[in-house]
Amino acid sequence: MTDLIHTIANSLDSGTVIPYLGPDMLSLCSDVQVPATPLALAESMTVKVSVPHKIRKRLTQAAQFIENFKHRKSVVHLMNEAYASSPAPSPLHKVLAGSAAQLWVDTWYDDTFAKALSQTPGEWTQVQGLSQSEHFGDWVAAYGSDGTLLPDMPATAERLLYKPLGSHSPASNYLVSDSDFVEVLTEIDIQTPIPAAVQAFRSGRSFLFLGCRFDDQLTRCFARQIMKRSSDQHWAVLPEEPTRMEARFLQEQNITRIAMPLAQFSEALIAALQVDATA
Known part of the structure; x- marks a missing residue:
């Protein structure tokens, strides 16, 4: 397991892994006052x-x-x-935000990871999914690191935070109702709702799933379509025994399960990154 964590740390250092964050990332934060499931x-x-x-x-x-x-x-x-409150980023949020990764996928509605990115040097772009009931015909909107709506969707970006379900900040975009997801799912197989920058950047890269479960069809569908045409090597920190459908999904997508509590993995990954930095 130690070797595997060092492999992931090296991938973060080289920018070849894409962190994919789920709701349970909030379990690493203190004084959380937002819904975390x-x-x-x-x-x-x-x-x-x-x-x-x-x-x-x-x-x-x-x-x-x-x-x-x-x-x-x-x-x-x-x-x-x-989601009016924004939890303080955990050490893992901060490490991921300050890593060499250039794309992060955050699949929950809180602003925690955006806050972590705002505490790092340099500009970054946030792309959020849009509800068709409010923005018919537009699938995503892009914002600068200061929250300003960008007039054009970037084809590429040096640092990109992708929030497929939307987020509280900066513009209260949310995919949350049945109709929101029906609209997206009718198009996601042909990749229409997924930004071109995400499609371009994921090619050949691995995904690291943190704080995610794949025990319902919706989460599996989004993960499957977002990671399409990426590398054939991925990892998921999943301490709970997978359900039958989760296990099938992990096998289909070549995702190696790391059967370790997220907090323990966080400590181990941060330690490995520190070792690599001093090596």
Whole structure:
């Protein structure tokens, strides 16, 4: 396992690995005041708006009900309230942001990793997925490191943060309801919603999945399409025993499972990077 972690550290140093971050990255942060799981987010929304009991714990369905019977603005308002706080980046967030990686994929709604990037020298671009109910015909929007909307989508970028589900900052873009995902999933197989810069940069590179689970079809579909045409070597820190469908996904995508708690992996990776830096 030590050799594997050093291999990943070397890949980060050389910029040949793409960190792919999930909701559980928030478990590494202190004083987290934002929902850190789909269930927690669903509960934060449905405690404020009444929805049928059978969908209260189903995030996309609950959001869709609110969108249908209240308004899309109600969904955005609830999401803004849920993610108004921005947790302080963990040491792993900071190390990844300061690494030689040039593309990061962040699949949750909080602003933590963007904050980590803002604490590193240099410019970076953030690209967020857009809801078709609010931005029909536009799949993504690009923002400068200062939060300014960019007039053109960059074909390439030296440092790019890709938020396929959107994020709280800078413009409250969210993919969260059933209809949001239906629209994207009808096009994602032909790569339409995935920015050209992401498609170009992933070629030949490996992905490192951190804080992710693949125990539902939605997360597997997004990961599969985002990593399409990349390297044939990837890693996922997954301490829990994989479900049958997760195990099949890992095998299909040539993802090596690292059966280690994320906090323990974080410590080991940071130590390996420090060793490499002094070697």
